[in-house]
Amino acid sequence: MNIEQVKKNGIPKHVAVIMDGNGRWAQKQGSERILGHRQGVNSVRSIVEGAGELGIEFLTLYAFSTENWDRPKEEVSALMVLLIDAVVQEIDNMNEKNVRMLVIGDLCCFPSEVESKLKEAIESTSNNTGLNLILGLSYSGRWDILTAVRKISREIKSGNLEVGEVDEKFFESCLSTAGIPDPELLIRTSGEFRISNFLLWQVAYSEFYFSNILWPDFRKENLFEAIIDFQNRERRFGKTSEQIIS
Numbered sequence: 481m482n483i484e485q486v487k488k489n490g491i492p493k494h495v496a497v498i499m500d501g502n503g504r505w506a507q508k509q510g511s512e513r514i515l516g517h518r519q520g521v522n523s524v525r526s527i528v529e530g531a532g533e534l535g536i537e538f539l540t541l542y543a544f545s546t547e548n549w550d551r552p553k554e555e556v557s558a559l560m561v562l563l564i565d566a567v568v569q570e571i572d573n574m575n576e577k578n579v580r581m582l583v584i585g586d587l588c589c590f591p592s593e594v595e596s597k598l599k600e601a602i603e604s605t606s607n608n609t610g611l612n613l614i615l616g617l618s619y620s621g622r623w624d625i626l627t628a629v630r631k632i633s634r635e636i637k638s639g640n641l642e643v644g645e646v647d648e649k650f651f652e653s654c655l656s657t658a659g660i661p662d663p664e665l666l667i668r669t670s671g672e673f674r675i676s677n678f679l680l681w682q683v684a685y686s687e688f689y690f691s692n693i694l695w696p697d698f699r700k701e702n703l704f705e706a707i708i709d710f711q712n713r714e715r716r717f718g719k720t721s722e723q724i725i726s
């Protein structure tokens with residue numbers, strides 16, 4: 481697939497990706513799992529580039545889930561090192577490509593060095609006006625919803641908020657994705673058909689695209705293919721087909 485095959489009108493504003501299959505990719509090569517993660521960084525670079533070329537406004541990548549903390553200690557540490565190295569190395573490239581980096585997740589769980597490097601990248605790219613690259617780090621959908629519920633409960637308890645004021649719009653403004661439109665398209669690689677506690681609230685009306693390709697082999701051409709597939713779907717939001725057409 482090449483970019484010319486993607487219709488210019490009908491590009492989703494927000495695409496979210498569950499990058500899966502790094503471990504299996506490495507296993508197939510007879511290598512350590514970390515090699516799959518390392519190779520996965522090249523896939524990240526390729527789809528960030530592709531998303532920028534398409535004019536996608538928001539790209540959210542599930543890079544480290546709340547549950548990933550339970551992986552073997554060596555894998556977690558290796559992933560941390562890889563993450564900082566990749567982020568630090570890509571700052572100039574992101575600035576050159578006008579990419580703004582953001583993070584959603586519980587940043588305080590990270591070693592302080594990781595946290596400060598991430599903040600450095602967020603700060604350095606904060607004035608860029610092209611693609612918003614959102615990294616889900618120590619993120620889970622349930623964590624996001626619970627954090628919002630706690631925040632709202634505190635406001636109600638302190639008398640600053642009425643229960644009746646808590647509608648969908650208000651609730652959304654308390655999530656980590658406040659101000660970011662819901663993803664129209666969610667991609668998951670490696671042939672798994674799960675949501676794995678990703679953006680649970682935000683994917684209420686997302687189209688799902690499952691690819692059998694393992695993340696380290698996923699490239700921007702595969703992203704283009706997913707977008708073309710998305711463009712051929714009819715999104716009804718609970719309405720009838722006739723209502724959508726008229």
Ligand code: FPP
Binds near residue numbers: 499521
């Ligand atoms: C899932 O594959 C992948 C991860 C948990 C980590 C993703 C991280 C990267 C691609 C590298 C860093 C990212 C950025 C944004 C710089 P898996 O290990 O669950 O694979 P498996 O299901 O085959 O075991």
